[in-house]
Amino acid sequence: MARAAALSLLAALAGVSAGTPARADLSDDAARVARxxxxxxxxxxxxxPIFLEHGRARVVAVDPPAGPARAAGAAADECLTAAFLAPRTAEFTLSPEGPSGGVPALEGLLQQLRGAEPEDDRxxxxxxxxxAITRCGAEREGLRRVxxxxxxxxxxxxxxxxxxxxxxxxxxxxxPERASGPVAPRGDPGRPSEPGPLDARVARAARRxxxxGAPRVAPTDMRASSIGTGQFSVKLPEGCHRLDLMAEVPSATLRRATDLDAEAREGTTGRLLDRDRSDAPDARLDFCLGEQGVVEVPFLGAAGPVKVVLSDAQWPMSAFVPGHFGARARGNLAAALRRRHAPAPRAQAIAEAIGAQGDTLVPVQVEPGRCYFAAAALARGELRALRISVELGDRAGRDDAGENGESAGVAFCSEIEExxxxxxxxxxxxxxxxxAVWPMD
Incomplete structure (x- = not known):
């Protein structure tokens, strides 16, 4: 009995020993790269090692490893490489943040992008x-914080x-087990999908x-031209709006496909509020107005002279979104809140600031154990890129305005930081x- 038990134990240990080399884990991969x-x-x-949850970012200090002293000329031309390894199913992004931890200056950003436009994503x-990211020579300084x-x-x-x-x-x-294979060629998606009856789509948009939480949905309609174009001119109250444009599908067997493209512009200034150029049959436009005004909505892509419905879903604006910066800034601040699905502010902003072109630091006093939402919004001028980021200790978060956007917002919570x-x-x-920075319940 004892001899049989001993043989069973030795067999089990042998199985564990034999299986160990086949289980390559994350630490093994990192050790292989380092070796x-x-x-x-x-x-x-x-x-x-680092562990991060979705939606949370972290700034990592990347310092050159210590080693024997090198000649001044050789050291100046050295390359610095930072490789981040995660399980194969993980998805993440890296962004060099420059030696100070802030958003790089325009000159440094242009160097990092090797001549790309400033608004390109780095x-x-x-x-x-x-x-992995590699920087050589003077560009190494741009890799000190990632x-x-x-x-x-x-x-x-x-x-x-x-x-x-x-x-x-x-x-x-x-x-090599992490190398991606060839990209398959694009297939034929086939004919565009049929959107279905117009009345059913209008009712579905209203229910959605x-x-x-929209307290009011107001539809209006018109007939498109013979080539499927037209323009709505609607007077809208202050607040956030979602405009759904839907066109009737003709009953004829041979007809043009329904694919509405549209944009919304301020009637007085012509400023673009939103644009939809997707391949979907219907168009959707989202924006916020800081004051009542006329909005022009040109469209194209209807299947001939058919009925087109504009359904306006309206959400009121919180009284705590400041209006003393102007209607444009107020609407953009509200758009940042809505875009990030933040609750409407129930208190005055604890901090406000105004700035111009470039990179600006805005220190904010916070209470430990409380959460906040910070929004940056354009008040005047034209934008190519807008980013807001926040740092609390070793935690960081950020948001970009995106194409045609004029605002960005980020939520954050203080643990022990003040x-x-x-x-x-x-x-x-x-x-x-x-x-503007609001406390959130």
Whole structure:
């Protein structure tokens, strides 16, 4: 009996020992990358592991690993590489934030993008759970702090940092199991889908808006021209609006496909409020107005001279969205709240600021254990890019206005901190922006 039990234990131990090499985990992958880079002559260091939830970003300090002193000329030309490794199913992005942790200056951003326009996204996406950034020479300073943001649910990360005389072997070459395969060719999507009866679509849009808390939905209609174009001119109250444009589908067998494209513009200034150029049969426009005004809504893409309905879902604006910066700023602040699905403010803003072109730091006093929402909005001028970011200790969050957007907002919570650092970056034609920070229940 004892001999049989001993043999069973030895067999189990042998099975565990034999199975261990086949289970390559995240730490093993990071160790393999560090070992291969070290063999090539690089100075390599592994940072402490990181764990992040979806929607939370963190700024990681990337310092060159310590090692033997190098000649001044050789050190100046060194390359610095930071590789972030996560499970293969994780999705995340990396963004160099510059030596100060803020949004890089325009000149540094242009260097990072190698001549790209300032509004281009400088984030590096992950592929199969790996993302790496290399900077050489003077550009290494732009890699001293890297912001990592998780797009999937949650993930753990191993970070490998290396200093070398030149670019290192790619992580995908060291870990071939993480290399992505060829991209399949695009297929034929077939004919456009039929949107269905107009009355049913109008009723469905109204039910959706009412379910989202809109107290009022006001439809209006007109007949499109013979080529399927037209323009609505509607007088709208202050507040946030969702305009759904839907066109009737003719009963004829041979007909043009229904694919409405539309845009909304201020009637007095012509300023673009929103635009829909999607391939969907119906068009949807979302925007907020700081005061009552006329909005022009031109459209095209109807299947001939058919009935077109504009359904206006309306949400009132909180009285605590400040109006002393002007109607444009007020509407854009409300749009930031709505875009991020933030609750309507129930108290006055604890901080307000105004700024112009460039990067601006806005310190804010906060209460430990309380949550806040900060919004940046254009008040005057033209925008190419607008970003707001917040840092509390080792936690960070940010938001970009996006294409045609004039506002951005970010929610954050203080744990033990009594102050937060807001940073606003604006690029464009003489932009003037405002910031408001509200406490959230």
């Amino acid at each position: 291969m880079w070290s063999l090539s002559g690089a100075r390599v260091a592994r940072l402490p 984030r590096v996406p992950s592929v199969a759970g790996v993302a 912001a990592i943001e998780v797009l999937s649910t949650r993930s753990a990360f191993d970070v490998v940092v290396a200093a070398s005389s030149g670019p290192l072997e790619r992580v995908e070459a060291i870990l 808006a009412l379910a989202e 102050s937060a650092a807001l940073r606003v970056s604006a690029r464009g034609g003489s932009p003037v922006w405002v910031v």
